[in-house]
Amino acid sequence: PPPWQRPRPRVMEGLAKDAISAQQELTALRRVFSKIDIDGDGHISEDELLRVLARLKYRPKRGEVRDMIWEVDEDCDGHVTWAEFEIMFTRCRKDKAGLEPRKLYNLVEFMLHDKDDSGTVSFDECMEIMYRRFGKGMLEQRTKAFFAAADANGDNALDFAEFSRQMLAARIHDAYGRSKLKRPSFGKDLESLLRYHGSTHRADGR
16 A cells, blocks of 8 residues: 555654754754755855756756745855855744745755655655654644645655645645635645646646
8 A cells, every 4th residue: 555544653652752863963964965065165056956956856947946045045145055054944944834935945854854865755754854844733644645645656755846846735735724714635726826836846747
């Protein structure tokens, strides 16, 4: 059966025990920064982001990579330093209202949990992401819905195109809940909203 249909005994207990310390997370974050900073000059450029996204088989739309940098580029030099990178991650991790821009954060979070550099995240890795982003509430139900809607090709793993598209869907879903409007469900009825909010990536990555 697909991973979201398998029994998950004591999920929350396992996540709590496996939660990494702040220092371990910082070490992992530095490792991701180094992977993106291909030339090792301490700055992330548009070209480096494009090369990383190409390795993940993700085709950004026009201006998307520029926006990734612009959202976190505090000194407006067209690059992302380690300090800016760390600030971005901390702000987004603490942001429960979903107001912080997350284009670069989504990439970083994906790379943090793609521990084997396969270019995909598994159901369990996705559950950890959902736990860290949304907390304990309805965790397993939320992860199952997220994974089932995102895994367009049915390979039981999410590539970055599938992951980033569904993260946008999750933000829209939660925003509707906060505004007291009827929430769209995960799946096909989010297509028009995704187009409206600027996502040109289909669930199958085309």
